[in-house]
Amino acid sequence: MPVLVMKFGGTSVATLDRIRRAAKRVGVEVAKGYDVIVIVSAMSGKTNELVGWVAETSPLFDAREYDAVVSSGENVTAGLMALTLQEMDVPARSWQGWQVPVKTTSAHSAARIEDIPPDNIRAKFDEGMKVAIVAGFQGVSPEGRITTLGRGGSDTTAVAFAAAFDAERCDIYTDVDGVYTTDPRVSAKARKLDRIAFEEMLELASLGAKVLQTRSVELAMRYKVKLRVLSSFEEQSDDAGTLVCDEEEIMESNVVAGVAFSRDEAKMTLVSVADRPGIAARIFTALSEGGVNVDMIVQNIAEEGRTDMTWSCPTDQVARAQKAVEDAKSDGIINYHEVIADTDVAKVSVVGIGMRSHTGVAAKMFDVLSAEGINIKVITTSEIKISVLIDRKYMELAVQALHDAFELEKAA
Amino acid sequence: MPVLVMKFGGTSVATLDRIRRAAKRVGVEVAKGYDVIVIVSAMSGKTNELVGWVAETSPLFDAREYDAVVSSGENVTAGLMALTLQEMDVPARSWQGWQVPVKTTSAHSAARIEDIPPDNIRAKFDEGMKVAIVAGFQGVSPEGRITTLGRGGSDTTAVAFAAAFDAERCDIYTDVDGVYTTDPRVSAKARKLDRIAFEEMLELASLGAKVLQTRSVELAMRYKVKLRVLSSFEEQSDDAGTLVCDEEEIMESNVVAGVAFSRDEAKMTLVSVADRPGIAARIFTALSEGGVNVDMIVQNIAEEGRTDMTWSCPTDQVARAQKAVEDAKSDGIINYHEVIADTDVAKVSVVGIGMRSHTGVAAKMFDVLSAEGINIKVITTSEIKISVLIDRKYMELAVQALHDAFELEKAA
Numbered sequence: 001m002p003v004l005v006m007k008f009g010g011t012s013v014a015t016l017d018r019i020r021r022a023a024k025r026v027g028v029e030v031a032k033g034y035d036v037i038v039i040v041s042a043m044s045g046k047t048n049e050l051v052g053w054v055a056e057t058s059p060l061f062d063a064r065e066y067d068a069v070v071s072s073g074e075n076v077t078a079g080l081m082a083l084t085l086q087e088m089d090v091p092a093r094s095w096q097g098w099q100v101p102v103k104t105t106s107a108h109s110a111a112r113i114e115d116i117p118p119d120n121i122r123a124k125f126d127e128g129m130k131v132a133i134v135a136g137f138q139g140v141s142p143e144g145r146i147t148t149l150g151r152g153g154s155d156t157t158a159v160a161f162a163a164a165f166d167a168e169r170c171d172i173y174t175d176v177d178g179v180y181t182t183d184p185r186v187s188a189k190a191r192k193l194d195r196i197a198f199e200e201m202l203e204l205a206s207l208g209a210k211v212l213q214t215r216s217v218e219l220a221m222r223y224k225v226k227l228r229v230l231s232s233f234e235e236q237s238d239d240a241g242t243l244v245c246d247e248e249e250i251m252e253s254n255v256v257a258g259v260a261f262s263r264d265e266a267k268m269t270l271v272s273v274a275d276r277p278g279i280a281a282r283i284f285t286a287l288s289e290g291g292v293n294v295d296m297i298v299q300n301i302a303e304e305g306r307t308d309m310t311w312s313c314p315t316d317q318v319a320r321a322q323k324a325v326e327d328a329k330s331d332g333i334i335n336y337h338e339v340i341a342d343t344d345v346a347k348v349s350v351v352g353i354g355m356r357s358h359t360g361v362a363a364k365m366f367d368v369l370s371a372e373g374i375n376i377k378v379i380t381t382s383e384i385k386i387s388v389l390i391d392r393k394y395m396e397l398a399v400q401a402l403h404d405a406f407e408l409e410k411a412a
Numbered sequence: 413m414p415v416l417v418m419k420f421g422g423t424s425v426a427t428l429d430r431i432r433r434a435a436k437r438v439g440v441e442v443a444k445g446y447d448v449i450v451i452v453s454a455m456s457g458k459t460n461e462l463v464g465w466v467a468e469t470s471p472l473f474d475a476r477e478y479d480a481v482v483s484s485g486e487n488v489t490a491g492l493m494a495l496t497l498q499e500m501d502v503p504a505r506s507w508q509g510w511q512v513p514v515k516t517t518s519a520h521s522a523a524r525i526e527d528i529p530p531d532n533i534r535a536k537f538d539e540g541m542k543v544a545i546v547a548g549f550q551g552v553s554p555e556g557r558i559t560t561l562g563r564g565g566s567d568t569t570a571v572a573f574a575a576a577f578d579a580e581r582c583d584i585y586t587d588v589d590g591v592y593t594t595d596p597r598v599s600a601k602a603r604k605l606d607r608i609a610f611e612e613m614l615e616l617a618s619l620g621a622k623v624l625q626t627r628s629v630e631l632a633m634r635y636k637v638k639l640r641v642l643s644s645f646e647e648q649s650d651d652a653g654t655l656v657c658d659e660e661e662i663m664e665s666n667v668v669a670g671v672a673f674s675r676d677e678a679k680m681t682l683v684s685v686a687d688r689p690g691i692a693a694r695i696f697t698a699l700s701e702g703g704v705n706v707d708m709i710v711q712n713i714a715e716e717g718r719t720d721m722t723w724s725c726p727t728d729q730v731a732r733a734q735k736a737v738e739d740a741k742s743d744g745i746i747n748y749h750e751v752i753a754d755t756d757v758a759k760v761s762v763v764g765i766g767m768r769s770h771t772g773v774a775a776k777m778f779d780v781l782s783a784e785g786i787n788i789k790v791i792t793t794s795e796i797k798i799s800v801l802i803d804r805k806y807m808e809l810a811v812q813a814l815h816d817a818f819e820l821e822k823a824a
Binding site for chain 1: 428431462465466468469470473474476477478480481483484485487488490491492494495496498499505506508510511556557558
């Protein structure tokens with residue numbers, strides 16, 4: 001039997017009624033002759049509640065305990081989905097990550113999937129089971145402890161299962177009907193894309209367009225998984241949603257495919273760092289070892305042998321970044337005057353594979369922001385994207401202005 | 413190091429503040445030199461929410477999926493407790509049932525613990541860990557699926573760990589400060605007992621005094637575990653709460669130790685059963701195979717070769733009891749006219765080891781109920797208890813009248 005992977009996000013399983021609705025859609029695919037692997041998230045709001053409890057209990061939490069706590073929401077949905085399908089007379093059972101097992105690294109709260117032996121689930125398909133429901137977002141470390149894959153990790157679980165089972169397609173059901181040029185809640189002119197290239201989706205995902213987890217797109221690109229994003233709240237045709245695919249499968253595209261943004265960014269500055277060779281390496285090694293995901297980096301011009309070093313990182317890593325540099329200072333590894341955290345910033349980015357062949361995109365972006373009186377704090381660029389850090393209060397304005405300037409409301 | 417087991421029930425871990433309070437009490441025992449095993453329940457209300465979801469999704473649920481769902485609440489509390497202790501600089505980590513592993517039978521939703529290999533946890537104690545927090549109520553079957561031990565199963569988890577680790581004592585922290593002659597919410601004259609015999613506690617537990625799960629008391633009796641019930645909301649002296657112990661350790665006791673009751677009883681009747689030899693065996697085999705825990709049984713006198721068979725069982729097993737007898741009827745195993753379920757009944761019992769040497773307790777009980785105009789529907793007795801099934805609306809009245817009549821407000 002061909003295998004189909006269907007992933008349902010938190011809003012798609014937020015209530016028992018929605019679980020039933022999702023189960024009906026699964027039933028439709030089973031009727032078409034698929035063996036279906038369903039990956040479920042926690043009911044919407046549940047994971048945030050658990051994360052909140054952990055953060056309140058222990059700001060610098062032991063990530064192993066964090067994982068044990070926050071992985072529990074998916075187990076609930078998986079069991080309820082199995083029961084719902086059984087009530088519809090569809091043979092189904094649930095699996096938790098460790099039961100499959102979904103083998104991951106020991107990098108707790110940001111683990112990577114290393115292997116998914118398909119034997120246990122395949123054996124059940126062979127016995128006549130039609131649907132395997134797997135709790136997303138979680139796995140098990142070589143030490144036998146529960147790991148999680150980072151926020152949005154259920155997408156990665158889904159793509160990894162699609163790869164492991166050589167699935168015909170991986171459908172990601174969510175609360176939006178596809179990938180947009182930007183978030184429609186921020187710009188009313190946002191337009192749904194029928195197709196988007198893996199590379200573009202990768203940048204959009206990593207830039208905070210919360211449709212898909214970055215790693216899920218990386219994995220899909222590497223293993224050539226046909227990935228579709230579609231709404232669980234609308235009746236579906238076979239070409240609904242947005243197909244994430246190879247660049248070659250897209251005929252025409254705009255220079256800029258979309259405008260992404262992220263509110264969860266903080267800007268941190270080490271003031272008056274002794275400017276010695278290798279100092280940047282020391283600072284960012286300390287941050288990396290402290291579990292901080294540094295994104296943008298800026299170094300001021302040194303004066304009198306001292307410089308300021310600025311970086312951005314997720315807001316919820318500010319405390320551990322602070323601890324990492326303070327520890328490095330007291331160990332004599334680095335030397336600075338003070339550390340400042342600015343959590344009132346946002347990141348806005350334009351993304352498009354067309355940038356490879358078109359010049360002037362950056363200049364145009366800076367012009368547009370300048371015309372709106374928006375000050376740029378940090379800039380980073382890659383081959384197909386340009387990102388800036390700005391004051392958070394200007395974020396919506398910046399997104400709308402860029403969407404207009406690059407005429408994203410029109411298809412290519 | 414001597415080992416102490418401390419179990420915290422749902423109300424004792426209902427909020428992060430209460431978890432902190434419980435953790436402080438654990439810290440006190442660590443400071444005394446104990447290696448501590450903490451067994452936690454789910455935050456109060458969580459398991460009921462999960463059970464509700466399962467019941468709504470699937471009235472005749474697959475117990476394997478039920479277990480996967482309802483076991484998740486304990487995992488959350490275990491992780492949060494570990495983080496709280498770590499914040500207090502007490503070396504601690506959490507274990508889920510399958511990680512220990514807590515090996516159980518495959519009787520899902522009513523599994524029995526078969527073995528708890530202490531090696532994994534002991535190794536961590538040897539490395540300097542001071543507290544092992546274990547998610548209560550759950551285990552893992554020989555097939556590698558999650559099992560649960562039945563409501564209140566965390567008590568059994570606690571006693572089983574106390575036995576497996578040869579613990580000095582097993583302290584059950586709950587929302588009451590000990591075992592009472594009856595529920596103080598029903599009779600204002602209820603009195604706390606300093607000591608109670610295992611046998612009495614066993615009857616009280618199985619009769620619905622929700623202080624301890626029945627099996628936990630059985631286990632404690634078999635393995636001679638010193639079991640103490642005490643409040644997590646009061647400062648504790650060393651002799652706080654109620655000690656559940658051997659009969660010989662109790663100097664003087666009343667004839668009746670307590671009055672217990674249960675609202676979650678249903679009375680079911682098979683009307684006009686063909687009265688053939690072996691018919692009772694067939695009916696109760698069918699119910700047992702259907703997973704129904706039958707408590708009381710009454711058979712009417714047969715007339716013209718037909719009889720009525722009445723039994724009581726937990727209210728939430730009525731649906732499966734109905735299914736079991738209907739299936740047996742359509743298979744031609746039994747023959748009856750109709751099946752009636754009365755869920756408006758309650759069970760009231762008097763318990764005391766003194767009954768062994770005192771006569772007239774039953775007569776007195778029936779007199780008291782009769783004087784209050786309460787009709788008795790079913791009676792069962794054992795060596796140390798007498799139970800009656802009555803209309804639920806008379807339950808409180810019956811408990812108060814019996815408590816007065818046997819003068820339970822006075823110590824022996």
